[in-house]
Amino acid sequence: MAAMSSASKKPLAIDHLVLPAQSLADARGRLDSLGFTVAPDGIHPFGTRNACVYFADGTFLEPLERGDAALRAEAERDGNVFVKRDSLFRERIGAEGFSALVFATGDAAADHRRFRDAGLSAGDELFFSRPFVDAVGKSDVASFRLAFAAARDAVPFFFACERVNAPAVDRSRLENHENGVSRIAAVTITAANPAATGALVASISSARAEDTSAGARIDLANARIDILPSAQEGAEGGSGSFAFESVTFAVRDLAATRALFEDRGIAWQERDGRLAVSKTTGQGADFIFEEST
Structure with missing residues (x-):
């Protein structure tokens, strides 16, 4: 096999996948029927909501709902790439789908510079925090820094996710799935x-x-x-x-x-x-x- 590209640094691993949904209730019902354990709803400060499925290796699925319209509109005006790309996906592709492949990183700022220098940046970095609740109701705060990348003519996109603060909660119950x-x-x-x-x-x-x-x-x-x-x-x-x-x-x-x-x-x-x-x-x-x- 012929190599098409060579790595310039240690390859990133998959962190999670973003799956837009018209309704988190529908996503939760479908994933539950497939034997997945679905976490309590998470609320982003910029209006979107998720109901994640966590796995034992640290990766996860992120079903994503539009959420609070006013907060989303404000976020788009402020240049929030995550919200803007979610809106673009829903407008061009539909309210249900698979919009983003997310890579784990220890330095999102460095990845943002790398994307920018390669002509692949999809916009400004994003830092945010949100509450995280485990299966028994214990809560803490999760913080993230994101760097976005996309091809110029693409609707699906990518980002590097740095977990700045990992919540001090027990995720083991959420990582145990009936489907194995x-x-x-x-x-x-x-x-x-x-x-x-x-x-x-x-x-x-x-x-x-x-x-x-x-x-x-x-x-x-x-x-x-x-x-x-x-x-x-x-x-x-x-x-x-x-x-x-x-x-x-x-x-x-x-x-x-x-x-x-x-x-x-x-x-x-x-x-x-x-x-x-x-x-x-x-x-x-x-x-x-x-x-x-």
Whole structure:
């Protein structure tokens, strides 16, 4: 395989995935039916709300609701990139989906400079804090610094997330899922030009993209990113012609996960020894479950 990009620093790992939802109640209901433990609602100071699904390796899903309209409007006027990109996604793509792939970083300010120098910055850094409540109601404050990146013609986006203050709460109950999921194993991106998109993602994540027979692949410390051709495949497609298509989860016992889905009437298909559950209301991407440690 030929390398498309080389890393300039230690590759970033996946931190979390942003999944816009029309309704957190719908997202919570859908994720609960799939056997995920969903955290209490979180409220951002700029109006959006989430109901996260946390995993034992520190990664998580962030279903995101629009929330307080006045606070959102104020945030957009102030240049809040997170809110502006969420609004753009909903306007162009829809109220349900998979809008952002987020990388963990120890220095968001340095990543912001790196994105800016590479011509990939999506706007100003963002620092904020919000309350965090665990499964038994204990609360603390979580603080984050974010640096944003995007291709010029793209609606989906990326950001690096620095956890400035980790709340002193017990997340173990929230990280235990009835479906047996322990971590995010992979994210699949479909792209008109997999090579160009692979180079984009490699640059943002400081990782190395490799050509594959199907497209491109990026191996991170905690997951992989597969980039496959979309229906609009062609050399004319720029790096902005892509979509976050699916999330693959590692489960301890695939037979137990299958039994849970059958008991709850969850529709699934078996693909190469894995279970695939198509996106629907409250689930903004296709979910794939594979047996892995």
